[in-house]
Amino acid sequence: MxxxxxxxxxxxxxxxxxxxxxxxxxxxxxxxxxxxxxxxxxxxxxxxxxxxxxxxxxxxxxxxxxxLPWPQGLPDSLDAELHNVLVNLKHRLSRLEGVLALNGKIREVGEKILASNGKEVDFASALESCEEAGGTLATPMNEEENKAILGIVKQYNRYAYLGIKEGETSGQFKYINGTPLNYTKWHQYEPNGKGTEKCVEMYTDGSWNDEKCNLYRLTICEF
Known part of the structure; x- marks a missing residue:
């Protein structure tokens, strides 16, 4: 017992x-x-x-x-609800991007989305508009991106500023974040401003030219 x-x-x-x-x-x-x-x-x-x-x-x-005790995870009901919200949001964003792309409002290239408001302003104003929208000036880093930007340039038939500026050394151009260029598409005999043309524009054939920053050019942003 x-x-x-x-x-x-x-x-x-x-x-x-x-x-x-x-x-x-x-x-x-x-x-x-x-x-x-x-x-x-x-x-x-x-x-x-x-x-x-x-x-x-x-x-x-x-x-x-x-x-302290180990933290506990979310209850299954909340975790499933959050998952459904994210899936639905992703689906709606994908549809919106499709509509904008179909109407020619945006262009997608790699991980970038390109868009233009159709306005022609000086370099500083163009950059400000893009940054206020959460992006920056369109900056081609390879041939594919250059062609995508060119598509918008041709659509408006206007030259456009790029996110590139001349550095402290004359003739040495950099991305606006200060890093050296890893891709260029200069027009023949360009750049030739020798310190007087510190901004860069894209021609309607996709080539680049150094130009003054106070001229009015098409605003194209990347996100």
């Missing part, structure tokens, strides 16, 4: 296994120590540590290095 202490240990062990499987029962306080058997010193058993109780009454996971 099981002793009282053995019976209690067996019952609590079974309860803990059930709680762990269902994850619905409150934390279990620690059991008191099992009294020691009578002996010469009459020592009693050491008390057991109390069980951990979670904020909602569930058993908590093991503490982290700072002594």
């Amino acid at each position: 099981l002793s009282y202490s053995s019976y209690m240990l067996t019952a609590v062990a079974a309860l803990l296994v059930t709680c762990h499987a269902l994850r619905k029962c409150p934390g279990i306080p620690g059991l008191p120590g099992v009294p020691g058997l009578p002996g010469r010193d009459g020592l009693k058993g050491q008390p057991r540590l109390p069980g951990l109780i979670g904020p909602s009454g569930n058993l908590m996971g093991p503490p982290g290095r700072d002594g």
Whole structure:
């Protein structure tokens, strides 16, 4: 026959296994120590540590290095709802891009989206308009991007400023973020401004020319 202490240990062990499987029962306080058997010193058993109780009454996971319990993830219902919202938003954005592209409002090339407001302004105003919209002036970094920008230039039949300017050294042009050019499409005998033409425009054949920054040119932005 099981002793009282053995019976209690067996019952609590079974309860803990059930709680762990269902994850619905409150934390279990620690059991008191099992009294020691009578002996010469009459020592009693050491008390057991109390069980951990979670904020909602569930058993908590093991503490982290700072002594706090491990964080719990989002409930399945919220996680699924957030996923559905993101999928729907991505779908709607994709449809909007398709409509704008079909109407000739935007052009996609690689990871970039190109767009123009059709306005002709000086370089500083063109750059400001693009930055206010969350982008910057169109900056071709390869032949494919240059052709995409050229498509908009031909659409409006206007020269356009590019996101390129002359640096401190005469004849040395850089991207407007200050990095050196890794691609160029200069027209024959260009650039030839020798420090007096610090901005760059695109001709209607896709080639580049250094030009003054106060002339009015088509605004083309990239995002």
